[in-house]
Amino acid sequence: MDSNAANEKDMASKAHADVHADEKATVDGRTAKLKIFRGDRQGGREVEYEIPLVEGMVVLDAVLNIQAHQAPDLAVRWNCKAAHCGSCSAEINGKPKLLCKARVEEYDGGEIHVAPLQAFPIIKDLVSDVSWNYEVSRGIKPFQSSEQAPFTMYEEDVERLYEPKKCIECFMCQDVCHVLRTHHKHPEFAGPRFFVRNQWLEMHPMDETERLADLKEKDGLGYCNITKCCTEVCPVGIKITDNSIIPLKERVADEYYDPAKWLMRKIRGNSRERNGSRNGR
Amino acid sequence: MTEVENNGNRDGSRERYEVREHDVLIVGAGGAGLRAAVSAAERGLSVGIVTKSLLGKAHTVMAEGGMAAALGNVDPDDSWQQHFIDTMRSGKFINNWRMAEIHAKESPDRVYELEQWGALFNRTPEGKISQRPFGGHTYRRLAHVGDRTGLELIRTMQEKVLATDAKVYMETTITKLFKKDGRVVGALAYTRENGKFVLFRAKAVVMATGGWGRIFKVTSNSWEGTGDGVVLAYDAGAELVDMEMMQFHPTGMVWPPGVRGLLVTEGVRGEGGLLRNSKGERYMEKYDPEKMELSTRDVVARANYTEVQEGRGSEHGGVYLDITHLGYEGIMKKLPTMHEQFLKLADIDISKEPMEVFPTVHYTMGGIKVDPETCATNVPGLYAAGECAGGLHGANRLGGNSLSDLLVFGRRAGDGASEYVAQSTHSAEIAESDVLTEMARVLEPLEKEEGDESPYLMQQELQEAMMEHANLMRTGDSLEEGLGKVLALKDRLPGVKVGGTRLFNPGWHTAQDIRYLIQISEIILRTAMLRTERRGAQWRLDYDGPDDDLGKINFIVTKDEQGEIGIERREFPPMPEHLRELVEDKVPDMAGGEKRGPESQF
Numbered sequence: 001m002d003s004n005a006a007n008e009k010d011m012a013s014k015a016h017a018d019v020h021a022d023e024k025a026t027v028d029g030r031t032a033k034l035k036i037f038r039g040d041r042q043g044g045r046e047v048e049y050e051i052p053l054v055e056g057m058v059v060l061d062a063v064l065n066i067q068a069h070q071a072p073d074l075a076v077r078w079n080c081k082a083a084h085c086g087s088c089s090a091e092i093n094g095k096p097k098l099l100c101k102a103r104v105e106e107y108d109g110g111e112i113h114v115a116p117l118q119a120f121p122i123i124k125d126l127v128s129d130v131s132w133n134y135e136v137s138r139g140i141k142p143f144q145s146s147e148q149a150p151f152t153m154y155e156e157d158v159e160r161l162y163e164p165k166k167c168i169e170c171f172m173c174q175d176v177c178h179v180l181r182t183h184h185k186h187p188e189f190a191g192p193r194f195f196v197r198n199q200w201l202e203m204h205p206m207d208e209t210e211r212l213a214d215l216k217e218k219d220g221l222g223y224c225n226i227t228k229c230c231t232e233v234c235p236v237g238i239k240i241t242d243n244s245i246i247p248l249k250e251r252v253a254d255e256y257y258d259p260a261k262w263l264m265r266k267i268r269g270n271s272r273e274r275n276g277s278r279n280g281r
Numbered sequence: 282m283t284e285v286e287n288n289g290n291r292d293g294s295r296e297r298y299e300v301r302e303h304d305v306l307i308v309g310a311g312g313a314g315l316r317a318a319v320s321a322a323e324r325g326l327s328v329g330i331v332t333k334s335l336l337g338k339a340h341t342v343m344a345e346g347g348m349a350a351a352l353g354n355v356d357p358d359d360s361w362q363q364h365f366i367d368t369m370r371s372g373k374f375i376n377n378w379r380m381a382e383i384h385a386k387e388s389p390d391r392v393y394e395l396e397q398w399g400a401l402f403n404r405t406p407e408g409k410i411s412q413r414p415f416g417g418h419t420y421r422r423l424a425h426v427g428d429r430t431g432l433e434l435i436r437t438m439q440e441k442v443l444a445t446d447a448k449v450y451m452e453t454t455i456t457k458l459f460k461k462d463g464r465v466v467g468a469l470a471y472t473r474e475n476g477k478f479v480l481f482r483a484k485a486v487v488m489a490t491g492g493w494g495r496i497f498k499v500t501s502n503s504w505e506g507t508g509d510g511v512v513l514a515y516d517a518g519a520e521l522v523d524m525e526m527m528q529f530h531p532t533g534m535v536w537p538p539g540v541r542g543l544l545v546t547e548g549v550r551g552e553g554g555l556l557r558n559s560k561g562e563r564y565m566e567k568y569d570p571e572k573m574e575l576s577t578r579d580v581v582a583r584a585n586y587t588e589v590q591e592g593r594g595s596e597h598g599g600v601y602l603d604i605t606h607l608g609y610e611g612i613m614k615k616l617p618t619m620h621e622q623f624l625k626l627a628d629i630d631i632s633k634e635p636m637e638v639f640p641t642v643h644y645t646m647g648g649i650k651v652d653p654e655t656c657a658t659n660v661p662g663l664y665a666a667g668e669c670a671g672g673l674h675g676a677n678r679l680g681g682n683s684l685s686d687l688l689v690f691g692r693r694a695g696d697g698a699s700e701y702v703a704q705s706t707h708s709a710e711i712a713e714s715d716v717l718t719e720m721a722r723v724l725e726p727l728e729k730e731e732g733d734e735s736p737y738l739m740q741q742e743l744q745e746a747m748m749e750h751a752n753l754m755r756t757g758d759s760l761e762e763g764l765g766k767v768l769a770l771k772d773r774l775p776g777v778k779v780g781g782t783r784l785f786n787p788g789w790h791t792a793q794d795i796r797y798l799i800q801i802s803e804i805i806l807r808t809a810m811l812r813t814e815r816r817g818a819q820w821r822l823d824y825d826g827p828d829d830d831l832g833k834i835n836f837i838v839t840k841d842e843q844g845e846i847g848i849e850r851r852e853f854p855p856m857p858e859h860l861r862e863l864v865e866d867k868v869p870d871m872a873g874g875e876k877r878g879p880e881s882q883f
Contacts, residue, residue, distance in 0.1 A: 055537050079505060123474055150409065154408045162426070
């Protein structure tokens with residue numbers, strides 16, 4: 001092999017130079033301990049695992065390390081590992097968290113208890129059955145416009161819609177909402193996530209669908225007593241209570257409890273003027 | 282209304298498997314699968330969608346920068362012709378030119394269709410959809426919403442699908458396609474929740490399973506990217522194309538270790554982000570002085586890699602990507618997700634200091650070979666679209682062309698499969714013995730007595746071997762060494778054994794994936810050994826440039842009669858006149874292309 005070829009080989013082999021950087025980054029042989037719920041619908045218990053602590057490690061890294069080396073059948077749901085997809089929501093020390101965003105160091109050597117979301121039935125270990133949320137989603141009237149795209153919409157018409165559209169459907173707001181978590185009103189209450197969805201639909205300048213009746217009757221908007229628990233846990237910072245739920249409550253109140261509106265409805269049936277600007281101005 | 286079913290039946294029935302029938306079965310619920318489903322459902326067909334994850338979590342959700350379409354909203358001179366030219370140039374002219382033409386022409390309609398269905402994009406001052414610049418695109422072309430365009434796309438498609446009669450089988454994994462008289466007529470699946478088997482009978486199957494970035498250790502891909510669809514199709518006799526072409530995204534995170542490989546959107550460079558080495562040099566001047574940071578991904582990835590290899594890297598072995606000039610306000614408007622990602626995971630405020638980045642495995646250009654018009658494969662009844670299909674992107678994909686690919690060809694696959702179903706009279710009978718044999722194979726790692734191979738550790742070994750031998754710089758010797766390692770892993774496959782039960786058991790699920798990962802790795806190594814040139818993502822250090830003859834062919838992979846990998850060099854048909862004249866003056870030598878400069882267009 002001439003020197004050129006040797007250089008090539010060297011260069012190619014260096015392509016993976018830091019493949020083992022994560023092992024090397026183990027912090028001075030320090031370890032982290034996690035207590036993870038192991039069990040299913042029949043019941044279960046916490047099991048303690050100890051793993052090498054790696055700099056910058058998140059709780060999901062720790063769980064996956066345990067899965068690879070100690071407990072191959074440990075169930076956890078995850079996808080992107082970048083806080084974009086909302087799959088890995090679970091509870092750490094009783095609070096809903098994205099496991100991919102919760103750094104082990106944040107707990108500062110204190111106890112780390114990991115459990116599945118509590119507002120939904122457990123499947124196994126850290127995985128709960130969130131399929132109910134998709135049933136609710138299916139029941140919401142989709143976006144509908146008789147106008148033909150491309151729409152003319154100005155930034156100022158739509159900028160308030162960007163926030164509710166950031167939702168990654170981690171369902172942590174659903175998990176923490178006491179209407180669901182404590183009072184189990186699942187059949188009558190859509191939950192914060194779906195008020196967020198209703199909010200952008202209702203405020204979209206081109207949408208023409210009536211949803212306030214559903215919000216009042218089917219989705220149980222009135223159950224929410226604005227304790228803001230949902231806002232506190234939202235990993236993408238949606239001000240669910242202030243920007244989604246309260247405006248929807250106002251619209252419902254305006255529609256159903258304003259005597260003039262009530263009279264108009266009696267006379268004209270259910271049709272009504274919509275808020276928001278029409279196609280441009 | 283759509284039924285969403287999590288994990289099949291729950292009635293505790295003791296049947297060994299349940300049977301579901303659909304006209305069209307769609308495997309994968311990312312952008313392509315969901316768009317195909319809408320096409321078929323709108324024609325009144327019975328549609329089943331199978332996804333390994335929950336609905337809305339597919340890798341499409343990770344797309345950040347935008348969706349490329351020549352709308353001309355910001356740069357009125359843009360046209361489908363220019364989008365076509367850019368796509369072909371970036372793909373180094375081994376793209377399927379008809380796919381590139383269809384894609385360039387139809388992308389604008391798909392963007393507007395999304396808007397019609399409720400998607401919201403950032404606006405121009407005139408109230409139109411705004412478009413941002415991206416690497417390799419001549420004009421500002423990417424429709425976007427901040428740096429979460431993929432989320433907007435998948436949520437819009439998800440809500441559209443939920444408003445149809447399509448049935449979604451969440452957290453369900455397909456293990457085999459069944460054929461009768463040469464046609465694909467169904468598939469076997471198991472539910473991840475409880476390991477129950479579901480036999481799908483279907484007149485047509487659409488593969489939309491995404492890529493296989495999980496064969497590499499440093500990757501921006503989620504666990505799902507194990508290439509199931511490609512191997513299932515290959516096993517059923519489908520042709521694969523351009524499998525040697527893996528895209529390394531130039532900018533993945535490097536620190537801390539847990540986030541290594543996590544994507545840093547090209548939108549950062551699109552918004553004016555600057556690349557510098559440890560000496561503070563804007564080194565892209567050396568590699569592509571014309572396009573600089575907005576050169577194509579293959580070029581920028583190699584530049585970043587080379588700077589680090591030659592000793593001009595950052596503290597943690599990357600290069601610096603600086604967007605501080607945009608200021609906090611600008612960043613929060615254009616790149617809020619990136620700001621949050623670095624602040625939360627790396628303690629870096631990107632409005633105050635540069636990011637450290639290094640190439641990360643991102644995308645698979647190659648895949649199942651399809652007919653550009655209908656997305657039909659060479660196997661009757663089998664269709665493919667999105668990342669698992671090959672051809673559109675050639676040797677290197679342009680950023681932003683993936684989201685448009687998903688919808689343009691997802692729709693065509695749904696239409697193609699629907700038309701096939703309308704004309705078909707065949708029965709979808711599947712022999713019970715075949716079903717039972719496959720069930721036994723799937724259960725083997727769980728039920729057998731012997732064996733001590735961990736699927737997790739085998740996957741790690743494979744990922745390290747592929748990092749070492751099939752990275753963004755390749756040599757014949759190293760590829761061959763890698764092949765030896767992969768074949769050794771293949772020999773160990775029968776030893777894979779997992780504990781636990783069938784109840785949501787990731788060890789058992791990983792035991793299924795590892796077979797796909799090994800098979801695809803072998804295909805990549807073998808095709809990469811044959812493409813002895815430098816072209817796009819395939820960069821052979823032991824060859825010094827593009828090869829004119831290899832510029833006329835694709836490597837087509839099929840399973841041969843012995844069950845081994847068969848590779849054919851297949852010349853592609855010449856471009857028709859109306860396309861040829863578009864690119865002729867851009868590339869003096871169509872076969873070999875522009876070969877000048879330190880980092881040529883190849």
